[in-house]
Amino acid sequence: MSPNLKLALDILCYSGMVSQLGTVKIASGTGPRYMINLALMATEKAFDTSKTADAISRLSVTDYREFSSSDSQIQTYLSSLLLPSETCSICSAPLPQNAKFCSECGNKIIATSIVSTLLEESIDGLSVSDRLKDRVRPKFPTVGSIVQAKRNELMKIPYIKDVRSRIIKNAADEFISG
């Protein structure tokens, strides 16, 4: 079995969509045998009938026997797994799906959807003094604008120098990394 197919099957097993049930004799020897979760089979068949009992009786093992690495659906699934889902925010290297770290620069990756929501939040949520927020807010109203701002840009604000610019940057980083 190819490593990619094994990976795909492991993921399906982990998600409960299939389970490994012993082994089966095939031409080249013995291979692992997988069973599709019965509920999935019932669900799929239930689409074209309103009666569940009818759907169950319509189940056939042969429907699900063809399941090989040449299956076009597996190929589609695998290529979607291998497609980079996004790029690193630091070095723009393509990232595999669900990557925790960038393999090029080691940047810690946080799920985009959550982060983009947090980046749009007002700086009111940052754990810094209200006075500091008031100074920063006119030019940098959102957490995202703080994250993207360079330290020297923050230091153009009156009374914000080395220490306070670092405090506000750290607070924004902490805010998005939870």
Ligand SMILES: [Zn+2]
């Ligand atoms: Zn990177």
